[in-house]
Amino acid sequence: MIPVGFEYSRPSTVEEAVAALAADPDAKVLAGGQSLLPVLRLRLAAPTTLVDLRDVESLHGVRVAGDDLVIGAMTTHDEILHDARVAEHAPLIAAATATVGDRQVRHLGTFGGSLSHADPAGDLPAVACALDATMVAVGPNGRREIPAADFFVDYLTTALAPDEILVEVRVPDTAGWGHRYEKFNRMAQAWSIVGVAALVRRVDGGVTDTRVALTNMGRRPVRATAVERALTGTAGDAGAVTAAAGHADEGAEPPSDVNGAADYRAHLSRVLTRRALTVAVGA
Amino acid sequence: MTRISVTVDGVESTDEVEPRTLLVQYLREARGRTGTPVGCDTSNCGACTVLVDGRAVKSCALLAVQADGREVTTVQGLSNGALHPVQRAFHERHALQCGYCTPGMIMAAVDLLRETPDPTEQEVREGLEGNLCRCTGYQNIVAAVRDAAAELRGAS
Amino acid sequence: MTATQDTGTREVGTARRRKEDAHLITGQTTWTDNIQLAGTVHAALLRSPMAHARIRVDVSAARNEPGVVAAYSGADLADELAGLPSAWQVTPDWVAPEHKPLATDEVRYAGDAVAVVVADTRAHAVDALDAIEVDYEPLPVVLDMERAMADDSPLVHSDAGTNVCFRYSDTFGDVAGAFADAPLHITRRYVQQRLVPCAMEPRSVVVAPVPAAGEYTVWSSTQIPHFVRLFLALLTGVSESRIRVIAPDVGGGFGSKLDIYAEELLTFTLARKLGRPVKWTETRSEAFQATIHGRDQIQDLDLACDADGRIRGLRVNLLADMGAYLQLLTPAIPLLGRAMFPGIYKMDAYEFGCVGVFTDKTPTDAYRGAGRPEATFAIERLLDELAAELHVDPLEIRRRNWIRHEEFPYDQIAGLTYDSGNYEAATARATELFDYAGLRAEQARRREAHDPVQLGIGVSTYTEMCGLAPSRWLGDRGYAGGGWEAASVRLLPTGKVEAVVGTSPHGQGHVTTFSQIVADTLGVPFDDVEVVHGDTAAAPAGLDTYGSRSLAVGGVAVWRAAQRVRDKAKTLAAHLLEVSEDDLDFDGGSFAVRGTPGATKTIQEVAFAAFAAHSIPEGFEPTLSADFVLEPDDFSFPHGTHLCAVDVDTETGRVTIRRYVAVDDVGKVVNPLIVEGQVHGGLAQGIAQALHEIAVYDEDGNLTTGTMVDYTPPSAADLPSFTTDRTETPSTTNPLGVKGVGEAGTIASTPAVVNAVVDALRPYGVTDVPMPCTPERVWRAIHEAQGGTS
Structure with a gap:
């Protein structure tokens, strides 16, 4: 519950902030603190300085x-x-x-x-x-x-x-693109088991651009390029969406944890990609 | 130690605090505002919810030094003599049992109604997703928040 | 006779708003952690990260850390700290290993405390834990109950020579006969997952000594201040009369604060050694490891039936996980369900067996329902499986087997006498509110259409035993204590009333409920009644709050004490009015001479006269006060019918509760608002077991779900609205006609929800989904039933 002690600095410019970070190799930036504070309280991390950016107006x-x-x-x-x-x-x-x-x-x-x-x-x-x-x-x-x-x-x-x-x-401006963030979590408050961010641009009905990125399907966000390739150039119909979504987990290395094993995540990514694209093509 | 000035429930005070002091510890230990309890150490339960500059935050997820120069309202500063409509509705609707989550639940509800004066049942449920209650099953809390919303709308 | 019939007032039965709320909604609370006594030092515990290891602990470096007042290992305090008590010896040959508050030579679960630091601030105490040196020599770990039973299993307690804590069995009726040639068997294994109670207030203890007088005041976040005082006295040798235990505002319990904890004894011992106030408050992360867990039971079940679905007999074999040690009631918890597996059904024979097993995990103990949810889940799941087997509606299969309302009181197969009930009425009301027929029709349509979101309907027709408990019944079963409850009612000179009770509420609304009972009995205004509780100095006699006992036992004690006061007032009123008691009527708080208008004395006038004692009858003791210690005659058995409709997204596995109807019969109701609140909260916890919560250990014995991030207690956004209603069949085992309600919602709801989930998936060939029915488990159940591998 109580973090390990640290020094606190609250610069008012980016330059001061950078200098403060450079001055202590174990310093860490404090932004909103909503991920950092729980980590500090559980003593999973113990930075020696926190550099609070709240007063840096330009940010x-x-x-x-x-x-x-x-x-x-x-x-x-x-x-x-x-x-x-x-x-x-x-x-x-x-x-x-x-x-x-x-x-x-x-x-x-x-x-x-x-x-x-x-x-x-x-x-x-x-x-x-x-x-x-x-x-x-x-x-x-x-x-x-x-x-x-x-x-x-x-x-x-x-x-x-x-x-x-x-x-x-x-x-970049994506005004006019169809979009959807399809999040699947176990509880309202919980982290995503899998999430799908989808953007689709259609010109005269045809899909000209598709962007799909996946949350929690690997150690970093995964761009579902196979899905993007499969949908782009189609008419964006349900059949094309379903076929494209079937490629969602290609190349992904989803984790296994208490919220879901890798095979379940792979399955979810396909279902959720279909659902996300179904909304995104409709715009 | 770092010097901070924080207004808590209308009273300003300047204090020396260790930077690692959480806002909730500062409120409870330095300012004697023990009406705001601690229910977890992962910022899930929301029992410690207070308003900082009018916005609901979890006071365990904020360092006291981050509240420097700001105004904090706890459940103890919500009413001036008469109960706040949200407090009254919690009583009328039996929206509390053990009462441990209640301060945070009330403060989160006040904040929700600031932004959404006429919430649907689902909006209340989602608006309070950051506050856990183990006693009530939430049904009476939801009803109380909607009752308070109606009263606040009528009063404005 | 009921309280409402006693007097002309009508408090009982009304939805009085709670007296308890005023300070809770304004933050003017006294949680134990709020108590700040001058000179207080703070204790912090170092807990083992290993599930099983031999330890060598060196705390000396911690003593040099800033602010540190003292630091001790378990070995340092071995002579001063007694072992913690387990009060329920379930069999003569049980194994009850020593359970020191601080481990001395071996740790046996991750979270077992190995050392304590006391410092001027909590932060300093926590900081100094880092300076303690512990050498952990790993020992083999056993986590799985069946593995623990094997001959070659590692032992949790090597000197015990076994991981078996106890073996218990019972047989009722002709089991062999009932099972011979039974045309239909429903044989299943169900697992009651391990749960974490998660009361919102973490535990906290403050002990303030008066060293010269040898006196101690203990504040503890506990359900059982009287037990805490008794056991602190027994374990420390300090006289009970020198220990005052206060349970101030207590933020929920659900059984998790029905215990004598290491930290209570340790904090007391530290305060005694150091001669100054000591405070300890657990963090939530500590709570996950060091506060008891619930359930954790493997159930092997065999239901023998006739071809038409009439139940012949039931066999139950349980494996129950004790965890690493026995806490106060650990081994008794699975056995509290022993007699409840038959549920509301008639049968010819019943066999029950249970083996309690030690594993290297946090000890288990009572969690809301304590044995009865497990039993109800088993029989209600079996009944739905039986219905499916016979292609009969699950309500119909229940009708064929349940006890009919005209058969009460009913001696059921496991030796209990069900006092009263009307399962037909509750079920009729529930099906009407639920639109059972309409939902069944919709279900058929959606099945026909192969809707990817399938509708499931689950039934639970439960009963439970509450009002723990007749003392002789407890004694016959090896429990060290009794089951009575005490109350004192005092009509004060001002006419106000003080009711002192031995129950210790922590959210249940006793102050309001008992005020209503007293107000009716004495004819005084509701607001004139104060209820005093939770302080052994103010309420020295009592057995506290658990097991849905507070109204059915404690409430009756309050009522009886109030009646005694009223009877005494009547004697004095007759004396003052110079008439015979037989000539007096009591109504609306006034004694009136029958047939003589104007010849009255209010009970308040009588109270002052009793205080002044200027004119009292021969032998009359001044003041109007009375005590009553109530020994319950028997249990009472609330019941009800719960119906749950779920939408199951077969693509993702997500379960969404669409409609939930609970019709409960808890006998006479004192405060319908409070009863409804108890039902809501119970439903939430029962649903959470069905869908959301599980304590998971990794193979090394670390609790993977050790924070609220992973354990996921549901929020408002995760739960539906409930439709609740009641039928009212008074209990016949107590004069108020009341039954308990604190655990009913939890007991009933878990099988209703799981039955609904399985019902939705029957067309896919699914016959079970293990709890909690998370999206992944539901998806996997479908996937596997469809022949997929995973």
Whole structure:
């Protein structure tokens, strides 16, 4: 219940934050804390410094820059749910965010925090992958952009260096695309057993683009490329959706745990992909 | 130690705290607000729910230092003499038995009704998904929240 | 005669809002962990991460950590800490291994405590645990009950020479005859998974000593303050009269706080050694390991029937997991279900056997229902299987076998006498509320259409025994104590009433319910009654709260004590009015001389007169107070019919409860609001066993589901609304006509839900889904029944 003691720093600029991280190799970023605090309380981690980003103004909020939606890493789930620009440009994010945690968690938890935590059972990493989002990080050597596909490296591991901070996420405009986040969990409050983030663009009825990414079907989000290939170019009819969804688990290495064995997850991914695409093609 | 100023139930105080102090420990131990209990160590049960700047949060999932400069409302600060409509509805509807989850449940409900003044049964159930009760089976809690919603709508 | 017939008032039967609520909804609570006494030091326990190991513990480094006042290993305190009690010797030759509060040389489950640190703050105590050095030498682990029975199994307690705690068997009627040539057998194995009670308030203990006087005040989050006092006295040698145990606000129990815990004895011993207040509060993670678990039973069942489905006999063989040690009632829990496997059905013969087995897991003990849910699940599942076998409606198969209402009182096969009941009436009401015929028609349509979401309908017609318990019955079965209950009622000089009770509520609403009983009996306003409980200094006699006993035993004691007060008041009123008692009527709180308008004394006036004692009859003891210790005549048997409809998504395996109707008959009802609340909560826990909860250990004996993240108690979003109603058949074993309701919902609902799940899947060839019926298990059951491998 009581974390191991640590130093606390609350910088007001990204540069100060990066410096604070660089000063202590065992420092950790505190964003909303909704994943970190339980870990600290159970003493599963014991950072020696927490760098609280709450006062770094530039990390908060949502804006539109050119064709991209730019979401500050410290934007809370609740802010995203109430943001008209997110609803318009990237409704898939809003749909998935509504399923994250519970209302208390959504008040504190942040978009950037969820992505940086890189829990394979978390919902937003797959969404970021499906959207082909770009992660913008700042470290001692400056700013760099990391495609979502490269950002999630392994279980609870991202491409961020220990002294790098995720500052914002750039999301290409998917207004007008059909979308669906199909989440399957055992209890309302529970993590996804499997989740499916789906985006479909149709022109004159035909499917021109398909993006499908899976939650908790491996140690990091899985892009279901076989599904995407199978559906793109079809008429998006039920038969095509069902056939495409049958490829959902191709190449995935789903985990086995108390919430589901690998074969069950593989099965679920096919069913849920069909359901997600059925909604997404309908838009 | 870190110096923080937090307004709790309308009273501001400046205190030195260890950074690792959870908000709920600060409330209970430094500020004597023991009306907010602790029910778990994984942020599942929601018994410790309070409002921070008017938004429901689990006070075990927040460090006291994160509440610096903010305003915290606990179940003990919800009413000024007369009961809050949510408290009254919990009593009228027998929405509590042992009462341990009740402070958090009430605070979560207050927050839900702020955002959703006329919730359906399903909206109440989903809105309270972050608060566990082991006694009531939730049915009377849901009814109480909807009763309170009606009263709050009538009053506004 | 009932309380309502006693007087002109009508509190009993009304939905009074609870007196208990005011402080709970405003946060003005006294949970044990809220108690902050000056000079308090805090204890934290180091718990074994190994399920079975020989240990060497060195706490010396911890003593140098910041704020540390003391640190002890189990060996350090071996002479000062007695073994924990198990109060129910179920067989003469049971094996009851020593159970030290801190392990001395061996740990036997993950979570077994090995050392304690006491420090100025809780944080310092927890920090210093890291400085304790423990050498764990791993020993073989046995987790599976059947494995534990094998000759070559590792032993949990090597000096016991066996993992068998006890073997128990009973036979009623001509079992061989009933089973010979029976044309139909339903033979099944069901598993009652291990459950974690998860009361919302974690356990907490504060012990404040007065060293010079040798006195101790103990606050504990317990259901049983009187037992805690008794056992602390027995285990420490301190006189009972010097130990005051207070159960302040207690945040739920469900059986998990019906125990004498290591931390209670340890905290007491530390306070005694250190001469200052000591506090210990468990974290939720500790609770998962160190607070008792429930159920965990393998049931082998054989139902012998005639070709038309009439039951001839039932054979039950149980394996019951004790865990690593015996807690207060551990071995008795499966045996509390012994007589309830026959349920509401008539049969010619019954055989019951049970083996209690030790494993390297957290000890089990009472969890809501304690033995009866297991029994009810077994018989109600079997009845649905019998119905399916015969292609008969499950309600019809029950009608063919149940005890008819005109047959009560009924001596059932296992030796119990069911006091009263009307299964026909409850079932008729339930089927009407449920629209049973309509749902069956819909089910047929959806089966026909091969709907991927199938509808299932489950039935549970249960009874249970409550009102624990006639003392002689307990004594005959090896229990060390009795089953009476005590109450004192005092009519104070101001006319207010104080009812002191020996039950110890933790959410059940005793203050309100008992106020209603007293108000009716004495003709005083409901608000004028105070109920005092949960403090051995204020209420020294009592046997506390468990087993749906508080109203059926404790409530009757309160009523009897109030009657004594009323009778005494009548004697004084007659004296004051200078008439014979026979000339007085009592109505609405007033004694009136029959036929003489205006010649009255209110009971409040009499109360003051009894206090002043200026004019009292010869031999009359001043003041109006009376005690009553009630020895229950027999159990009472609530019953009911629960019907559950589920939608089962056959693609994902998800089960969604679509409709749940519970019609319960709990005898006379004092407060329908509280009764309904008890039913709701019971349903939630029974449904949680059916669909959601299970304690899972990995092969090394670590509890995989050791937090609420993995154990998944249901939230509001995971449960449906319930339709509840009642029929009312008064009990005949107590004068209030009441029966218990605290456990009925839990007992009834689990089989109703599982029956519904299986019913939905019968077209797929599924005959069982192991609990909890999680999406994965449901999907796998379908998959395997369809010939798939997994």
